Amino acid sequence: MPEWDYDLIIIGGGPGGLTAGIYAGRARLKTLLLEKLIHGGQMMTTDLVENYPGFPEGITGFELSDRMRQQAERFGLLIRSQEVLELKPGKPAHTVVLPDGQLTAGAIIIATGARYRRLGVPGEDKLVGRGVSFCATCDGAFFKDEAIAMVGGGDNALTEILFLDRFAKKIHLIHRRDQFRGAKYLQERVFEFEKLGKVEIHWDSEVKEFLGQDNLEAAKIRNVKTLKETLLPITGAFIAIGMLPNTGWLKDLLPLDEGGFIFTDVIMATEIPGIFAAGDVRSKLWRQISTAVGDGSVAAIAAENYLEELKRG
Amino acid sequence: MAEPLQVSDADFEQEILKSDIPAMVDFWAAWCGPCRAIAPVVEELARDYAGKVKVAKMNVDENAKTPAKYGIRAIPTLIIFKGGQVVEQITGAVSRSIIENALKKAL
Numbered sequence: 001m002p003e004w005d006y007d008l009i010i011i012g013g014g015p016g017g018l019t020a021g022i023y024a025g026r027a028r029l030k031t032l033l034l035e036k037l038i039h040g041g042q043m044m045t046t047d048l049v050e051n052y053p054g055f056p057e058g059i060t061g062f063e064l065s066d067r068m069r070q071q072a073e074r075f076g077l078l079i080r081s082q083e084v085l086e087l088k089p090g091k092p093a094h095t096v097v098l099p100d101g102q103l104t105a106g107a108i109i110i111a112t113g114a115r116y117r118r119l120g121v122p123g124e125d126k127l128v129g130r131g132v133s134f135c136a137t138c139d140g141a142f143f144k145d146e147a148i149a150m151v152g153g154g155d156n157a158l159t160e161i162l163f164l165d166r167f168a169k170k171i172h173l174i175h176r177r178d179q180f181r182g183a184k185y186l187q188e189r190v191f192e193f194e195k196l197g198k199v200e201i202h203w204d205s206e207v208k209e210f211l212g213q214d215n216l217e218a219a220k221i222r223n224v225k226t227l228k229e230t231l232l233p234i235t236g237a238f239i240a241i242g243m244l245p246n247t248g249w250l251k252d253l254l255p256l257d258e259g260g261f262i263f264t265d266v267i268m269a270t271e272i273p274g275i276f277a278a279g280d281v282r283s284k285l286w287r288q289i290s291t292a293v294g295d296g297s298v299a300a301i302a303a304e305n306y307l308e309e310l311k312r313g
Numbered sequence: 314m315a316e317p318l319q320v321s322d323a324d325f326e327q328e329i330l331k332s333d334i335p336a337m338v339d340f341w342a343a344w345c346g347p348c349r350a351i352a353p354v355v356e357e358l359a360r361d362y363a364g365k366v367k368v369a370k371m372n373v374d375e376n377a378k379t380p381a382k383y384g385i386r387a388i389p390t391l392i393i394f395k396g397g398q399v400v401e402q403i404t405g406a407v408s409r410s411i412i413e414n415a416l417k418k419a420l
Contacts, residue, residue, distance in 0.1 A: 036408050037350040044346030062346055081353060083408050099410070129387040129404030138345040139387045141374075214384060236386070 002106060002310060004093040006032045008303050009105040011084050011096070012246075014041020015289045016279025017111035018068040018077075019296030020303075025075025027304045032103070033072070034096070036083045040065025041113045042280070043289060047137040047163045051183070052289050061137075064289070087253060089272045092310055106310060107274045107303040110250075110262065111296065114243035114280040114287070119151065123210030127237075131216025136160035136238050145169045148236035149219055151207055153177060157240035158186035164238065165193055172232050173201045174221055202230075210237060245281050257283040268299035274310075276303055317359045318369040322378040329369060330397040335419045336367040337412075340390045342374045347406035348389040354409045355391075358416065366393075366416055393419045 008024050010017045013035030024031040038044065046061030055064075073079065086097035093104040116134040118124055124132055133139040136150075140163060148168045150161050153175035159182075164171055173190070180187050193199040202221060208229065209220040219237055222229045245261045247254075254270050254277075255263050261283035268276045278295035280287045320328050320338065329336045339355045341348035359368035373380045373388060383392060383399070393401040393415055401415040 037347075037406055038353060040346070040350070044350055046346070062349065083410065129390060129402075130384060131386055133387050134405075135345075135347060135387075138342075138347055138389075141342070141344075142386045215386065 002092040004104040004106050006030050006103065006105040007307055008032075008107045008109065008300075009034065009094075009096050009103060010109045010111060011087075012036075012041065012111035012113055012279070012281070013039035013069075013079065014111060014113045014279055014292060015043060015065075015068060016113070016281075016292035016296040016299075017041075017109065018065075018072050019293045020109045020111065020278055020300040021072035021077035021079075021296075022068070022075055023297050023300035024303065025072060025077045027300065028076075029300075029304060029307065031077055032105075033077055033079045034082045034084055034098075035079060036081075038081070039069045039079060045135045045137055046159075048159075049289060084249065087250060087275070089253070089275060092274075094274060106307050108276065109268075109296075109299045109303060110270075110275065110277040110281060111279045111292075111299075112246040112249075112281050114245050114261075116239065117242045117244050119207055119239060119241065121207055121209055123212065123216075124239075127210050127212055127216045130214065131212060131235055132210060132237050132239065134239055136163050136240075139236070139238075140164045140167045143168055143236040146235045147172070147233060148238065149174055149207075149232060149234045150238045150240065151175075152240035152242075153180040153182060154240065154242070155182040155186060157238075158182035158190050160238055160240055161190050161193065161199060162186070165198055168236070170197075171199045172219075172234065173199055174205050174207060174219075175201065175203060176206050176224060178203050207237075243280060243287065247281060259283070266298075267302040268295055269302060269306075274303075274306055315360050315363060317355055318367065320369045320371050322376045325371070325376075325379050329367070329394055332367050332394070334365060334367055335393060335395045335400075335416075336369060337391055337393045337416060337419075339368075339370045340373050340380055340385050340388050340392070341370060342372060342388055344374075345388050350406040351389050351391075351412075354412060357409065358412060362416060365420060391415075395419050 007029040043061040278299040279292035
């Protein structure tokens, strides 16, 4: 019988990691979940989650996170607030390196998620926290009765428009294509705001530069078809243009897709036996709370089967 | 001082700007998820640096003057003050090591 500190270590406490924790706890695996900040992941910055089944009135991201945590802890999941520095594969146990020591586990589930992508235009880095923001629910209230911009056209951008509308005087929605990718329902709501003159949509447009001395004062945008440049006077700019995976810490351990997301098979297994990946960190087409939950349950069941086989030798 | 000190517009100057030791203020609000995310780290640092750094929290919902004075337009924002001057400013939910490195620089 192989020996290790934990049967399973889950790295990351978003919906993928917490769901894996629920399943692992019910499988009676000795499981530890390590989270760098606090459980919940990106759910924590979502005002209202309306597309997660079982909550017909919607549920705040914070409450959904907390319910998932409670459910996982009920089945014995241990959660520690700790950053993982390195993962060293081994046989039969893998080693997780922490700032204050290391732990071994028979199986690992990587669920470290993704973070906001930046535009990479002049002025952006300088003005983050001074008008440029990646979190409407955090910073929207600082822009009461002001003119602001939202950059993006997916679910996140459109959802945030619906939230920002209660504060801002006017919202410029800047999108580089001629149609949105976000859910039709969200598009309909945004078009209603457009009719009321609250939202002005700039189709086929890219931000070229953010301008301002101490605080954001304007954005220079360019129409990609006509190449016409416009200066929008705004004090806030919210950016929702997709995600970057949190895989830098893995270095070259696992094969990654061109975006840096981890390749897995259908049971969430990576190239290394006993190491699985779940949620937004995985190479896949769509990233939703519901898909992360699906990944997490599959990864935990696959990890359980893997450990059974190891024990049988 | 084990717990972070709650400061307001009224006592900010006395508690933070005139503090004998460096002070770190966490500007936060109840509706901000990332603020909740870093709150445990701020509490840990208050314990670990007790006597060396005055760790405080200011609710931006209840206090408008101080956040406006420092041009805060995003939370969480952590500002480290030394002798009444801003020496470090960190915006967004970051890991303990990043905050701790900034604290050590100010010491």
